[in-house]
Amino acid sequence: MTLLDSLSPRALAAPESGIVEIINYARGRDGLLPLWAGEGDLSTPDFINRAASEALLAGETFYTWQRGIPELRQALSRYYQRHFAVDLPVEHFYVTASGMQAIALAVQALTSPGDEMIYLSPCWPNIVSAIDLAGAKSVCVPLSFTDGRWMLDLDRLEKAITPKTRALFINTPSNPTGWTATREDLKAILEIARRHGVWILADEIYALYHYAAEERAPSFLDVMEEGDKVMFANSFSKNWSMTGWRVGWIVAPPELGQVLENLIQYSTSGVAQFMQRGAVVALDQGDDFVRENIARATASRDILCDALIATNRVETLKPEGALYAFLKIDGITDSRKAALDIVDKTGVGLAPGTAFGEGGLPFLRACFLRNPAQIVDAAERLSRYVKSL
Numbered sequence: 001m002t003l004l005d006s007l008s009p010r011a012l013a014a015p016e017s018g019i020v021e022i023i024n025y026a027r028g029r030d031g032l033l034p035l036w037a038g039e040g041d042l043s044t045p046d047f048i049n050r051a052a053s054e055a056l057l058a059g060e061t062f063y064t065w066q067r068g069i070p071e072l073r074q075a076l077s078r079y080y081q082r083h084f085a086v087d088l089p090v091e092h093f094y095v096t097a098s099g100m101q102a103i104a105l106a107v108q109a110l111t112s113p114g115d116e117m118i119y120l121s122p123c124w125p126n127i128v129s130a131i132d133l134a135g136a137k138s139v140c141v142p143l144s145f146t147d148g149r150w151m152l153d154l155d156r157l158e159k160a161i162t163p164k165t166r167a168l169f170i171n172t173p174s175n176p177t178g179w180t181a182t183r184e185d186l187k188a189i190l191e192i193a194r195r196h197g198v199w200i201l202a203d204e205i206y207a208l209y210h211y212a213a214e215e216r217a218p219s220f221l222d223v224m225e226e227g228d229k230v231m232f233a234n235s236f237s238k239n240w241s242m243t244g245w246r247v248g249w250i251v252a253p254p255e256l257g258q259v260l261e262n263l264i265q266y267s268t269s270g271v272a273q274f275m276q277r278g279a280v281v282a283l284d285q286g287d288d289f290v291r292e293n294i295a296r297a298t299a300s301r302d303i304l305c306d307a308l309i310a311t312n313r314v315e316t317l318k319p320e321g322a323l324y325a326f327l328k329i330d331g332i333t334d335s336r337k338a339a340l341d342i343v344d345k346t347g348v349g350l351a352p353g354t355a356f357g358e359g360g361l362p363f364l365r366a367c368f369l370r371n372p373a374q375i376v377d378a379a380e381r382l383s384r385y386v387k388s389l
Contacts, residue, residue, distance in 0.1 A: 178319020
């Protein structure tokens with residue numbers, strides 16, 4: 001028996017990230033334009049860094065509130081009042097060590113081994129592994145792709161529900177497809193969940209990255225009522241360029257408070273207090289920075305998509321939301337092989353669609369939250385590559 005043979009089968013079954021595989025393959029190359037990960041090129045702004053640094057230097061390095069410091073939970077309440085026009089008292093908020101942990105803890109709270117959780121695919125791969133590592137079964141409902149646009153078949157979603165289903169994982173705007181549920185979609189999904197008595201785990205991390213006339217994407221908060229089984233997972237990563245901080249949050253009914261606090265206690269025992277001080281300032285003083293990020297994303301989305309669509313060999317539409325162009329290139333059937341080839345020949349790092357589950361195989365994902373000048377360069381390199389196929 002080898003050392004690996006003595007490990008948990010569930011741990012051994014956890015797959016290598018298809019995104020990280022490409023990153024590790026090409027990390028550190030000269031002239032690289034890394035569009036593979038879901039982050040921009042701006043570092044965390046100074047006003048956030050200073051708040052965390054001052055708290056660190058002031059000695060805020062002790063154990064702290066498991067649910068998050070009161071000031072941060074109050075700031076989250078203000079953020080939701082400002083952007084979502086809802087009055088959520090602090091008892092609804094739980095600070096986690098990243099959006100990924102928020103999802104993992106929510107999955108643990110909602111499922112037991114043998115239960116099922118439904119997700120929409122193509123999707124960010126971490127949700128599938130979070131479900132599987134919790135001992136539940138991940139059940140895929142594919143989005144349909146027609147004329148460059150992704151759509152959800154609500155009948156297909158409802159038919160996937162079985163007596164073992166405990167929750168629906170709904171990410172909108174979607175990573176990687178950019179699919180963005182309408183208010184009517186959300187009402188219909190909520191009605192399905194109500195009929196079957198299942199939870200919704202809503203990942204609305206990209207809600208502010210919405211390219212229609214509205215300031216933000218529709219949210220379950222717009223359509224839900226008190227008592228609905230909806231839990232939200234979110235993160236500071238995208239809005240405020242804080243990907244490396246690993247701070248997120250859960251929004252959930254107060255009745256779940258002790259359960260969620262216990263899950264935090266037995267995983268990380270809370271988020272460092274000095275980091276939470278930075279998060280408070282991000283929420284209260286960061287709206288202008290978020291608008292700057294959205295403006296960069298909007299300009300870069302148009303540059304990248306317009307250039308690639310103009311080749312007449314790329315099937316995609318400008319995404320309605322999120323940070324990604326999900327590209328189907330003529331002649332490419334194995335996106336993992338293509339991603340390796342593209343980074344070798346162009347120096348542009350893309351994430352392979354193989355990493356995003358059913359429906360993703362022939363696609364490549366490009367994150368466009370970067371300086372538009374860099375995206376012009378990336379678009380030119382990729383256009384030359386596409387035309388050479």
